Amino acid sequence: MRIITHTCPDCGTVVAANELEKNRVMKCPRLDCNTVLRFEDLPDSEREHFLEHRDQYQI
Amino acid sequence: MKGIILAGGRGTRLRPITHTGPKQLVPVANKPVLEYAIEDLKDAGITEIGVVLGNLGREAIQQHLGDCSEYGVEITYIIQGNPLGLAHAAGCAREFVGDDDFVMYLGDNILDNGVVELVESFEAGDYAAGIALQRVANPEQFGVADVDENGNVLKLVEKPDDPPSNLALIGMYVFSPAIFDAIETLEPSWRGELEITDAIQSLLQDGHAIDSHVVEGWWKDTGKPEDILEANRLVLETIDDTRNGTIETNAEISGTIDLAESATIESGAVVRGPVSIAEGTTIKSDTYVGPFTSIGKDCEVEHTHIENSVIIGESEVSASGKIVDSLIGRNAQVKSAEGLLPEGRRLVVGENSNLKL
């Protein structure tokens, strides 16, 4: 299974795609970082793969 | 070498304690379980650590760890979100790990001897992975490894009816980056998770060598209240006597006592170690604190006999009678019903609590 993550450009916190997709737009989960992270920050191919196999990333 | 500590999970077996915080922050000998993992990694020379967080307890764990400068390690947070399995957690760390090898440590486990030997054994050969094993009496309830005489893993089997050995996998691993390609080939198991044993099995099938290391000291998964008490007992057996607090004359003290600077044992109290008493806590007169007890910060204990127990902190315990084998959550009041009418016990008990009266 392909694991898709996005790394906050400011603090290096790694966020799994399921979390980004759930929120679409979110504050970086690191407490002292206010950077906004978006599902759209992922490359098109990764977003498409995630959405096509969305069930695998839920539990 | 980097480290990743898995600190997700819902802690359902530790309710009600985990209603208000993650299981990795439950204290053992007055230190959160998670800190033992950080110290073990640091002892193995690992200072770049990824902490994998799930859906619960993210803020609490970050608040507790802060920037980690006091530990001398650098923390990167990895948000796994949905609990999609240990292999998914590892896979989320791919970018953080890069081309390094890494130790994967379950954040609710405590090991007597740390991970230094596991890492050294892995580094002594050309292995794609190294797994920690422990001899158990009931291998059919664990993931079990079949190994040759040199410790090379031949096969892994999950909860086998007919175990090939009594060597159970415990929650410590070392991986080379080869594990990431193995994880990509996996499909979710029947329980919807990516299983780390499947990833290791896939490495074996591709002809990679897998090392094993049999852990000789104790190992404890602290998932349940009785495990916390057992881990607390095991750790207290190893603590140093540091009586930094106030011990009034006529307090009766024996055994190993870890007494924080601002803690007090009043005159007339009896404390028999090994015991750990944290900052701001007072053991009042007419109180017995027996072996294998940890009392957290800012507690008052009075008129009570307590032993083999953990009081997490900010609690008042003044019930007459004996308290044994107990785990008492933060800000709890355990007082006497003596003299109250009508006669009887008075309880305000949270969901999933467990009392034996």
Ligand SMILES: [Zn+2]
């Ligand atoms: Zn950030």
